[in-house]
Amino acid sequence: MELLPTIWFIAIALLWTGYLFLEGFDLGVGMLMKTFARNNTERRVLLNTIGPVWDGNEVWLLTAGGATFAAFPLWYASLFSALYLPLLLVLVALIFRAVAFEYRGKVDTPQWRARWDWAIALGSLLAAFGVGAALALTTTGLPLNANGDREGGPFAWFTGYAVLGGLAVVGFSLLHGLAFLALKTDGEVRHRARQWFVRLLPVLLLPIAGWAIVMQVQAGKAWTMAAVVAAVVAAVLAWNFARRGAEGRAFVALGTFLVLGSASIFGAAFPVVLPSTLNPAFNLTVTNASSSDYTLGLMTVVACVGLPLVLAYQAWTYWVFRRRVSATHIPEAHSFLPAIAAKALAPKD
Amino acid sequence: MEALEIARWQFGITTVYHFMMVPLTIGLGLVVAVIQTLWYRTGKPEYLRMTKFWGKLFLINFIMGVATGIVQEFQFGMAWSEYSRFVGDVFGAPLALEALLAFFVESTFLGLWIFGWKQLKRCVHLACLWIAVIGSVFSAYFIIVANSWMQHPVGVEMINGRPVMTDAWAVFTNNTALVAVPHTLFGALAVAGGFLLGIAWYHLWRRRHDGIDTVGADGKVIPGESDIPGRDRADHAVWIRSLRIGAVVAMISFAGTAITGDLQGKLMFQQQPMKMAAAEAACHDGTGFSVLSIGNVGSKNCDDVVAVIEVPGILSFLAKGDFTTEVKGVNSLLDQYKADYGTHLPNNPIYGDRAGQEIQYVPVMEVTYWGFRMMIGFGGAAALAALVALWATRKGTVPASRGLMRLAVFGILAPFGANAAGWIFTEMGRQPFVVAPNPDLNGIDQVFMFTAAAVSPGVSAGELLTSLIVLTAVYALLLVVEVKLLVKYIRGGVVSAMPELVHVPADDNEDQNPPGGTPGKPAADDVLAFAY
Numbered sequence: 001m002e003l004l005p006t007i008w009f010i011a012i013a014l015l016w017t018g019y020l021f022l023e024g025f026d027l028g029v030g031m032l033m034k035t036f037a038r039n040n041t042e043r044r045v046l047l048n049t050i051g052p053v054w055d056g057n058e059v060w061l062l063t064a065g066g067a068t069f070a071a072f073p074l075w076y077a078s079l080f081s082a083l084y085l086p087l088l089l090v091l092v093a094l095i096f097r098a099v100a101f102e103y104r105g106k107v108d109t110p111q112w113r114a115r116w117d118w119a120i121a122l123g124s125l126l127a128a129f130g131v132g133a134a135l136a137l138t139t140t141g142l143p144l145n146a147n148g149d150r151e152g153g154p155f156a157w158f159t160g161y162a163v164l165g166g167l168a169v170v171g172f173s174l175l176h177g178l179a180f181l182a183l184k185t186d187g188e189v190r191h192r193a194r195q196w197f198v199r200l201l202p203v204l205l206l207p208i209a210g211w212a213i214v215m216q217v218q219a220g221k222a223w224t225m226a227a228v229v230a231a232v233v234a235a236v237l238a239w240n241f242a243r244r245g246a247e248g249r250a251f252v253a254l255g256t257f258l259v260l261g262s263a264s265i266f267g268a269a270f271p272v273v274l275p276s277t278l279n280p281a282f283n284l285t286v287t288n289a290s291s292s293d294y295t296l297g298l299m300t301v302v303a304c305v306g307l308p309l310v311l312a313y314q315a316w317t318y319w320v321f322r323r324r325v326s327a328t329h330i331p332e333a334h335s336f337l338p339a340i341a342a343k344a345l346a347p348k349d
Numbered sequence: 350m351e352a353l354e355i356a357r358w359q360f361g362i363t364t365v366y367h368f369m370m371v372p373l374t375i376g377l378g379l380v381v382a383v384i385q386t387l388w389y390r391t392g393k394p395e396y397l398r399m400t401k402f403w404g405k406l407f408l409i410n411f412i413m414g415v416a417t418g419i420v421q422e423f424q425f426g427m428a429w430s431e432y433s434r435f436v437g438d439v440f441g442a443p444l445a446l447e448a449l450l451a452f453f454v455e456s457t458f459l460g461l462w463i464f465g466w467k468q469l470k471r472c473v474h475l476a477c478l479w480i481a482v483i484g485s486v487f488s489a490y491f492i493i494v495a496n497s498w499m500q501h502p503v504g505v506e507m508i509n510g511r512p513v514m515t516d517a518w519a520v521f522t523n524n525t526a527l528v529a530v531p532h533t534l535f536g537a538l539a540v541a542g543g544f545l546l547g548i549a550w551y552h553l554w555r556r557r558h559d560g561i562d563t564v565g566a567d568g569k570v571i572p573g574e575s576d577i578p579g580r581d582r583a584d585h586a587v588w589i590r591s592l593r594i595g596a597v598v599a600m601i602s603f604a605g606t607a608i609t610g611d612l613q614g615k616l617m618f619q620q621q622p623m624k625m626a627a628a629e630a631a632c633h634d635g636t637g638f639s640v641l642s643i644g645n646v647g648s649k650n651c652d653d654v655v656a657v658i659e660v661p662g663i664l665s666f667l668a669k670g671d672f673t674t675e676v677k678g679v680n681s682l683l684d685q686y687k688a689d690y691g692t693h694l695p696n697n698p699i700y701g702d703r704a705g706q707e708i709q710y711v712p713v714m715e716v717t718y719w720g721f722r723m724m725i726g727f728g729g730a731a732a733l734a735a736l737v738a739l740w741a742t743r744k745g746t747v748p749a750s751r752g753l754m755r756l757a758v759f760g761i762l763a764p765f766g767a768n769a770a771g772w773i774f775t776e777m778g779r780q781p782f783v784v785a786p787n788p789d790l791n792g793i794d795q796v797f798m799f800t801a802a803a804v805s806p807g808v809s810a811g812e813l814l815t816s817l818i819v820l821t822a823v824y825a826l827l828l829v830v831e832v833k834l835l836v837k838y839i840r841g842g843v844v845s846a847m848p849e850l851v852h853v854p855a856d857d858n859e860d861q862n863p864p865g866g867t868p869g870k871p872a873a874d875d876v877l878a879f880a881y
Contacts, residue, residue, distance in 0.1 A: 051460070051463075051464055052460040052461065052463065052464040052465075053457075053460055054460075055415060055456035055457075055459070055460055056453065056456045056457035056460055058415075058419075058456070059448060059452045059453045059456050059457075061419075062418075062419065062422055062448040062452055063445065063448040063449050063452070063453070065422050065423065065426075065448075066422060066441065066444040066445035066446075066447065066448040066449070067445045067448075067449075069422075069425065069426065069433065069437060069440075069441035069444055069445065070437070070441030070442045070444065070445040071441070071445075072437075073433055073434055073436075073437020073438060073441055074434055074437070076426045076433055076437065076441070077426050077430035077431070077433040077434045077437070077805075078430065079426070080423060080425075080426025080427045080430065080433075081426060081427055081428070081430035081805040081807055081808050082807060083427075084427050084428075084805075084808050084812045084813075084816070085812060085815070085816075087423055087427055088427070088815070088816045088819060088820075090423075091419060091420050091423055091820075092819060092820075092823055094416065094419055095416040095417065095419070095420070095823060095827070096823075098412055098415055098416040099412055099413065099416050099827060099830075101412070102408065102409065102411075102412035103409075103412075103830065103834060106409070106834050106837075106838075107834070107837070145807075147698075147806065148430075148434070149430070149805070149806045149807030150807040150808075151807070153809070154809055154811065154812045291437060291438045291441065291514075292438050292508075292513045292514065294513070294514055294515060294517075295438050295439070295441075295442055295513075295514045298442060298514070298517050299442060299445060299446075302446060302449065302450070303449065306446075306449045306450050307449070310449065310453045310457075313453075313454075313457055313458075314453070314457055317457055317460060317461055320461060320465060320468050320469065321464060321468065
């Protein structure tokens with residue numbers, strides 16, 4: 001096995017794991033805007049827990065995509081073109097979600113906020129589902145021909161695995177969002193988030209566990225199966241910590257679950273990056289889909305400097321905003337009278 | 350329409366749209382960072398107000414650039430998979446580095462700036478903005494390195510029919526990129542300059558119109574007070590300073606775009622001669638720059654085009670720096686291109702139904718000819734207007750004319766138009782190539798790719814049409830929302846970004862910290878009000 005392509009397979013697996021870990025909770029918090037939060041103040045509590053960090057988290061997606069393009073152009077080209085419509089859905093969902101975060105508080109009417117709340121909730125849900133479906137399909141396979149192009153029309157990707165992967169990321173993100181809220185808020189929201197976490201954990205982790213098991217059946221290795229077992233242990237620990245009120249530990253345990261689960265899935269898939277369901281000879285692998293060693297070497301050097309830096313300053317951001325947010329921190333929505341409208345409204349004398 | 354056409358329209362629409370938001374983000378970011386630095390150094394309240402007001406507009410716009418940027422990265426793989434396969438070894442790296450070294454910096458430090466007004470020390474808070482803004486400049490650099498490789502492929506060898514990077518230094522110091530980066534940054538500053546100028550003009554005009562500011566016998570402004578929160582004497586300083594900063598930025602950036610644009614023209618003359626000829630709609634070799642050409646500029650037979658007004662020598666100056674070198678026209682270049690790259694698309698499955706079609710080496714000349722002139726015309730008009738504005742406001746306020754105010758406000762659009770026209774010119778002018786051949790590279794395996802070969806073979810025209818319609822509709826809707834919000838916050842004036850001004854009695858010193866809430870109630874965090 002060639003060294004540099006293998007390193008970059010691991011790097012991309014890490015980038016996706018980083019994405020699911022970080023954006024996982026802000027996608028989850030986004031989905032909870034409609035189901036969990038009960039009033040506008042609670043929604044603003046939710047938003048302010050992820051406000052300073054969600055955009056930085058989303059860059060993990062861009063970096064995972066960009067790194068795939070640079071390190072495995074054939075993987076990037078085949079996966080993204082084969083999943084044309086689901087990725088369009090992801091894009092539209094991410095666009096509305098991003099704009100909604102920024103614009104929601106910019107006009108002080110309930111209708112305006114309600115519209116953007118829906119954009120946040122649905123945008124988060126669909127983005128999580130689409131990303132999950134894409135990741136599941138890159139491990140379970142797509143109907144690709146010898147050139148790496150999709151056969152069978154625009155919906156040929158739609159299989160049970162797509163649904164399983166979609167539910168896996170939606171379920172995990174919801175749970176991770178609850179863990180994050182329990183960790184980052186205070187008062188009623190914190191209490192309820194913990195309750196929901198304990199109650200929903202078994203259901204929400206079921207699809208992602210299913211995906212990991214599918215991968216073990218398909219191509220499991222001894223160490224990846226061990227990782228699945230360890231992941232289950234981590235999930236049980238997370239549940240137990242949350243029940244006892246140890247929110248920090250519950251969050252870490254759930255994060256460990258994700259890292260182990262993701263390792264078991266990507267590890268089982270290795271060295272295939274995108275199987276063809278038409279003919280195993282058309283499989284894209286770390287060897288036949290990768291860039292030249294020169295390009296990979298360059299990227300390795302830059303990543304060795306850049307990635308630790310990213311981790312350091314993102315960690316610092318979480319430190320700066322470490323304080324729990326609660327309803328009492330939320331000020332009245334400020335509806336300003338625009339200076340110029342105020343003049344126009346003033347009685348004429 | 351077939352898949353290729355739809356994919357091209359989609360790339361054009363989404364990119365031009367994305368590049369409405371991006372120059373404002375880069376330009377306004379730099380300006381806000383400078384203003385906040387002034388506040389940090391002088392402590393003058395008007396600089397704080399300017400930071401908050403322009404910062405608010407910056408954020409309303411920034412998010413649109415972020416949201417539409419993801420589409421850009423995904424669409425190479427989605428709609429242009431053959432392109433991605435062909436260029437991935439060299440083109441993917443700058444994209445990945447852009448995300449790793451620029452987007453992370455930009456988004457993380459901007460988050461710190463938005464939410465960190467109270468949590469961070471003043472100098473750290475200011476540094477966060479500078480780091481975010483420098484991140485956006487780096488992002489411009491990386492994406493232009495990628496684009497410049499399509500204009501002028503360097504640093505590669507052809508191995509198994511694909512370009513493989515052999516010299517990263519050559520790719521990242523491509524001379525095309527080194528002149529395009531400052532050109533683009535000055536273009537971004539031009540947008541910010543016009544934005545400040547137009548909006549500040551409106552507010553100064555409004556203050557006169559509402560009778561707050563008056564003009565003395567010597568023509569000098571007498572700034573007044575009003576009982577409306579935020580429209581006090583300091584408010585006048587906010588707008589006159591914004592206007593002057595905007596005008597100076599607009600003029601400097603026009604000079605910058607002109608100088609770097611001139612360097613670009615000379616490179617283009619060597620690297621993509623057909624683009625230069627098409628910019629002129631010139632059939633025959635010559636030295637003159639056409640000020641106005643009539644006839645059917647876009648016709649296949651370019652002998653239909655007649656230059657009515659032509660300045661001799663100028664074209665040679667643009668291309669070569671003297672007044673006598675003959676610049677090759679379309680007709681003589683056409684034979685050369687046909688000899689070098691063939692007359693018909695090869696019978697290769699990569700071209701799909703397009704295999705065997707005749708190659709049109711001449712770009713759409715209505716677009717190149719007028720794109721080139723709109724870029725220069727809009728840019729120059731904005732700079733001239735900035736000069737006039739500086740003179741017109743020498744006594745501290747703007748003329749009372751409503752017409753001039755409208756002109757200043759609509760003038761905001763001119764630098765946007767110049768940016769869009771420049772990019773449309775340079776991208777359309779590169780056709781029929783998606784990767785233009787580099788005339789310096791010798792040998793049969795010259796590195797180039799026809800756009801006809803770049804589109805995703807596995808994606809149907811129906812899918813592309815769906816995404817074209819969906820994305821265009823979403824973008825149109827969001828443009829309406831963004832402009833409405835910008836207008837609302839602009840009309841609101843400084844208070845829209847500083848609600849604390851409403852609570853502060855007019856005679857209080859703005860330098861003090863805003864009140865922390867009513868007694869007995871926990872202090873409401875007005876920092877959160879600034880954000881979400």
